[in-house]
Structure formats: structure tokens, C-alpha cells
Amino acid sequence: MLIEVEGIVLSELAYGETSKIINVLTKEKGLVGIMCKGAKNIKSPLRASTQVLTYGIFSIYYKQDKLSILKSVDIKNIWKVIHSDLTKISYATYLCELVMQVVKQSEQNIFDNFLQSLIKIEQGLDPLIITNVFELKSLPLLGVGLNLDECIRCGNKTQIVTIDASYGGLICKNCYQGEPIVDKKVIQLIRMYYYVDIASISKINVEDKYKKIINKFISDYYDSFTGLYLHSKKFIENII
Numbered sequence: 001m002l003i004e005v006e007g008i009v010l011s012e013l014a015y016g017e018t019s020k021i022i023n024v025l026t027k028e029k030g031l032v033g034i035m036c037k038g039a040k041n042i043k044s045p046l047r048a049s050t051q052v053l054t055y056g057i058f059s060i061y062y063k064q065d066k067l068s069i070l071k072s073v074d075i076k077n078i079w080k081v082i083h084s085d086l087t088k089i090s091y092a093t094y095l096c097e098l099v100m101q102v103v104k105q106s107e108q109n110i111f112d113n114f115l116q117s118l119i120k121i122e123q124g125l126d127p128l129i130i131t132n133v134f135e136l137k138s139l140p141l142l143g144v145g146l147n148l149d150e151c152i153r154c155g156n157k158t159q160i161v162t163i164d165a166s167y168g169g170l171i172c173k174n175c176y177q178g179e180p181i182v183d184k185k186v187i188q189l190i191r192m193y194y195y196v197d198i199a200s201i202s203k204i205n206v207e208d209k210y211k212k213i214i215n216k217f218i219s220d221y222y223d224s225f226t227g228l229y230l231h232s233k234k235f236i237e238n239i240i
């Protein structure tokens with residue numbers, strides 16, 4: 001059955017001398033594995049359009065639970081700005097790795113959040129902030145959503161003194177046991193990141209010291225609760 005799907009290439013794998021297999025996150029069918037015959041051939045029009053991050057309309061012979069076959073791609077965006085900047089491409093590469101992990105664990109489609117994140121990075125918004133927003137919004141899909149309304153231990157909604165990643169959330173005055181104190185502003189920003197609609201972000205200004213604390217909180221929370229090891233995040237940590 002020949003169908004059209006809107007998608008973004010997450011990964012590519014060489015297959016034989018001339019072909020490759022790509023994983024595409026699609027709006028309509030979730031993650032789809034696609035065989036691209038001849039796509040490694042320099043003269044093939046499919047060569048460029050099947051590279052990681054390509055966003056387009058893919059015409060495929062769709063087979064559920066098997067590899068689909070690519071017919072053609074109508075490219076919508078190849079993200080010129082992202083590809084021209086090592087920092088931006090590092091974040092985008094990490095997002096692809098994270099998306100692969102999230103879609104393996106969740107039925108809910110994160111296509112729109114992923115696409116909007118790439119659009120915002122392409123537009124020049126801070127890639128660290130956009131990545132952190134995406135990471136936070138992916139937590140419920142990984143089954144480890146954040147509770148940002150009350151103390152994680154006793155349910156107290158007032159007298160919150162800090163947030164702690166290894167503890168898993170907010171800590172109130174009564175339950176406090178010497179965890180590092182973070183600024184109230186950090187908790188407010190984490191809440192904002194968690195609930196914001198990515199498409200609605202037009203500009204963001206967060207002080208560097210807060211950005212670093214928030215990123216560390218998210219990385220520590222991922223380490224403690226998701227069970228994921230994300231190789232490319234470690235690379236990003238080194239360039240922040």
C-alpha cells in the first residue's frame with residue numbers, strides 16, 4: 001500500500017553496497033523503518049533526502065511491523081542553520097537519540113514536540129533550553145513524570161525549600177535532610193519548562209547560572225529514574 005507520511009529521519013544504517021535503512025519518526029504511524037534502495041549511490045536523489053534529521057513527506061510502500069520501502073521524499077526542511085553549527089547539530093543529534101528511546105517506551109507520539117524543538121533551534125533559540133524543555137516534556141512518556149505541585153515525601157504544598165533529582169522532586173521544610181538548596185527561581189523555571197507549549201516559545205532568556213543548574217537537575221533525574229544511557233548527552237555536557 002503506497003502512502004504518504006510526514007516524518008523526520010532519526011537514524012540511518014548502511015545496507016549492502018548501495019542501500020540503507022532509515023528510522024523515521026512519522027506523525028501518522030509513529031516510528032517506521034524504511035528500506036531505501038540505492039540511496040547510498042552518489043547519483044541517487046534519495047541520498048540527501050534520507051540523511052539524519054531530514055524533515056519531509058515520505059512516499060512509502062507501508063508494511064506494518066516490517067520494513068517499509070521508500071519511493072520518494074518531498075523535503076520540507078534540511079535545517080541549514082542547525083547543520084552549519086557544531087553546537088546546534090550536537091543538540092539535534094542528542095534529540096534524535098532521545099526520541100528513539102522515548103518512542104520505544106511510549107505509545108504516545110512525540111512527533112510534534114520533536115519537530116517544534118528543531119524549528120526553535122533552527123530559528124536560533126537557545127538549544128540547551130529547548131533541549132531541556134523537550135527532555136522534561138518526555139518524562140511522562142517514559143513513565144517518570146515530575147510532580148511539581150507538592151513535597152514528594154509528605155504531599156505538603158507549602159514551605160517547599162528545594163528540588164532534588166536523586167530524591168525525585170520537591171522537598172518541604174519538614175522533610176528536608178540537608179539536600180542542596182536551589183533558588184526558588186530554578187523551581188519556577190523547571191515548572192515553566194515542563195508545562196510550556198514548545199510551539200509558543202518566541203524568545204527565552206535564562207541566566208547562565210540557572211541554565212546550568214536546571215540542566216544538571218534534568219541529567220541527574222534521567223540518570224536516577226529513566227534507566228536510559230544517552231551517549232550524546234555526555235558529549236553535550238562537555239561543550240556547555
Ligand SMILES: [Zn+2]
Pocket residue numbers: 151152153154155156171172173174175176
Ligand atoms: Zn514534606
